[in-house]
Amino acid sequence: MKTLLTTTAIILGAVSAQAQTVGFSQIGSESGWRAAETTLTRQQAEERGIDLRFSDAQQRQENQIAAIRSFVAQGVDAILLAPVVATGWDSVLEEAAEAEIPVVLLDRRVDSSDDLYLTAVGSDLVHEGEVAGQWLADEVGDEECRIVELEGTTGSSPAIDRATGFRNAIEGHDNLEIVRSQTGDFTRTGGKEVMESFLQAESGNEICALYAHNDDMALGAIQAINEAGMNPGEDILIVSIDAVPDIFQAIANGDANATVELTPNMAGPAFDALEAYWESGTEPEKFIQTDSALYTQDDDPMAEYEARKDLGY
Ligand code: GYE
Numbered sequence: 001m002k003t004l005l006t007t008t009a010i011i012l013g014a015v016s017a018q019a020q021t022v023g024f025s026q027i028g029s030e031s032g033w034r035a036a037e038t039t040l041t042r043q044q045a046e047e048r049g050i051d052l053r054f055s056d057a058q059q060r061q062e063n064q065i066a067a068i069r070s071f072v073a074q075g076v077d078a079i080l081l082a083p084v085v086a087t088g089w090d091s092v093l094e095e096a097a098e099a100e101i102p103v104v105l106l107d108r109r110v111d112s113s114d115d116l117y118l119t120a121v122g123s124d125l126v127h128e129g130e131v132a133g134q135w136l137a138d139e140v141g142d143e144e145c146r147i148v149e150l151e152g153t154t155g156s157s158p159a160i161d162r163a164t165g166f167r168n169a170i171e172g173h174d175n176l177e178i179v180r181s182q183t184g185d186f187t188r189t190g191g192k193e194v195m196e197s198f199l200q201a202e203s204g205n206e207i208c209a210l211y212a213h214n215d216d217m218a219l220g221a222i223q224a225i226n227e228a229g230m231n232p233g234e235d236i237l238i239v240s241i242d243a244v245p246d247i248f249q250a251i252a253n254g255d256a257n258a259t260v261e262l263t264p265n266m267a268g269p270a271f272d273a274l275e276a277y278w279e280s281g282t283e284p285e286k287f288i289q290t291d292s293a294l295y296t297q298d299d300d301p302m303a304e305y306e307a308r309k310d311l312g313y
Contacts, residue, residue, distance in 0.1 A: 020278065021051040023071030024080040025064045027108075028056055030153075030186045031216040032244040032313035034082075036264035037107065039312025041080070044267040048275070059153070059185075061085055065092045072099045078118075078274050080267070082106040085155040093117060102277060106266040109157040119273050119284040121266045125158050128260045128292050129165020132239045135258045135294060136209055137173050139237060145208035148198045149181035150191050150221060152213035159183065162213045162241065179207075184217040191217030195224035212240040215247040215259055222255050233257055243295055244313050248305035251297055258296045264311065266290070 022045065029035045038054075045052035053076065055067035061084050071079050072095055079096055081103055083089060093116035096103050105120035114120075136145070149166070152159035163181070170176040180198050184190030191212060198207065212218035218240035225232040232238055232255045240247065243261035250256035273284035295304060 019077060020049065021053065021074070021076045022078045022080060022274070023053045023055065023067065023074070023076045025055050025057060025067040025071070025082065027064070027082050027084045028059045030059060031188075031214055031242070032246065033214065033216070033242040033262060033264055034186075036244075036311050036313045037082070037266060040265045041106075041267035044265075044271055048271055050271065057084065059084060061088060065089075068092050068096060068103075072096055072101060075099075076101060077278065079103045080106055080270060081117075082266075083108050083110050083157075084153065086111050086157045086160065087155065090116065102274065104270045104274060106270060107158075107262075109161075114286045118277060119270075119286055119288055121270045121273075121288045121290065123262050123290045123292050125161030126165040126168070128158075128241050128262070129162040129167075130169045131165075131260045131292060131294050132162075132211060132241060132258070133166040133169025135296070136211065136237065136239055137170055137176060139257070140176070140208065142175055143208070144175050144177075146177055146179045146202075146206060147209045147211055148195075148202070148207055149178055150184040150194055150210065150212040150217040151181055152183065152186045152217075154183050159213055166211055178211075179205075184212070184220065186214050186216060188216045188220035188223075191220030192224045193220075195221035196228075199224060199228050199230075207236050209237040209239070212238070215240045215242040215244045218256060218259075219246055219250060222250055226255075231255075243293075243304070243308070245305050245309040245311075246313075248295070248301040248308070251295070252301040252305065254297070258294060261291070261293045261295060263290050264313075 057063035089110045102118035107122045184194045222232040238256040239258045241260045243259045269288045276282040
């Protein structure tokens with residue numbers, strides 16, 4: 001009897017662990033933040049005995065749709081999706097729903113009906129833009145300030161919402177004006193190239209501040225500003241979003257001024273929600289929100305750098 005129970009327990013344990021297979025359709029590795037998200041998702045899956053099937057979409061929606069279809073065909077137990085853009089997901093999400101495979105969205109949103117996914121884990125993207133805009137408004141006071149903006153990937157929810165949030169915050173501050181805005185695709189190279197074109201186009205005119213939708217673009221822009229013989233963080237104020245380690249080094253050097261934190265650990269809350277759902281059918285909230293703290297030169301940037309530098313950025 002005793003041996004039978006032990007064997008059953010082992011089999012059951014093994015089956016349930018083996019059964020938890022999760023497909024992860026990741027956008028790519030356009031930024032240090034996304035690389036850290038991938039690292040932490042792999043770590044979280046390993047710690048929980050989840051078999052993670054990873055797919056890198058190289059920034060292309062069609063690759064993500066193909067990956068989701070392949071996960072459905074494999075009969076995985078859940079799908080994690082970081083959607084590169086906000087639109088065009090209805091049909092593939094319907095296919096996963098028909099196969100009764102729960103989908104959890106990570107860090108970005110879709111415009112599909114929320115009954116097509118189990119939950120979405122992410123920050124309040126509009127609020128992030130508002131925090132950045134409020135910091136700049138407080139920093140420059142009544143001074144005239146001509147702002148250039150490095151936008152994220154066109155059509156992505158962070159690019160749309162962070163632009164909206166920033167404009168909400170500077171509304172009513174007539175001394176603050178966005179004079180140029182263009183996508184740098186969330187990459188350092190994109191940030192550098194577009195900032196170079198802003199500096200050329202605005203030569204002779206003063207650029208007071210740069211608002212970048214993520215730190216990687218800001219770090220590329222800092223290079224461009226330095227190469228143009230100007231002082232980033234002084235001649236041009238710089239505020240961005242993510243809180244990657246390198247931006248804290250730049251803040252410590254005076255090359256950048258402020259960043260809004262976005263935790264790369266989206267998988268923790270996502271797997272918690274999935275485990276409760278698998279175990280007891282508990283339906284999570286439709287949106288699991290992560291915090292968005294502001295960091296400036298007053299927040300011991302080198303200590304923040306040290307705390308983050310080994311997190312897989
Ligand atoms: O801010 C950026 C990445 O989707 C919110 O994507 C995320 C953004 C993040 O490229 O670094």
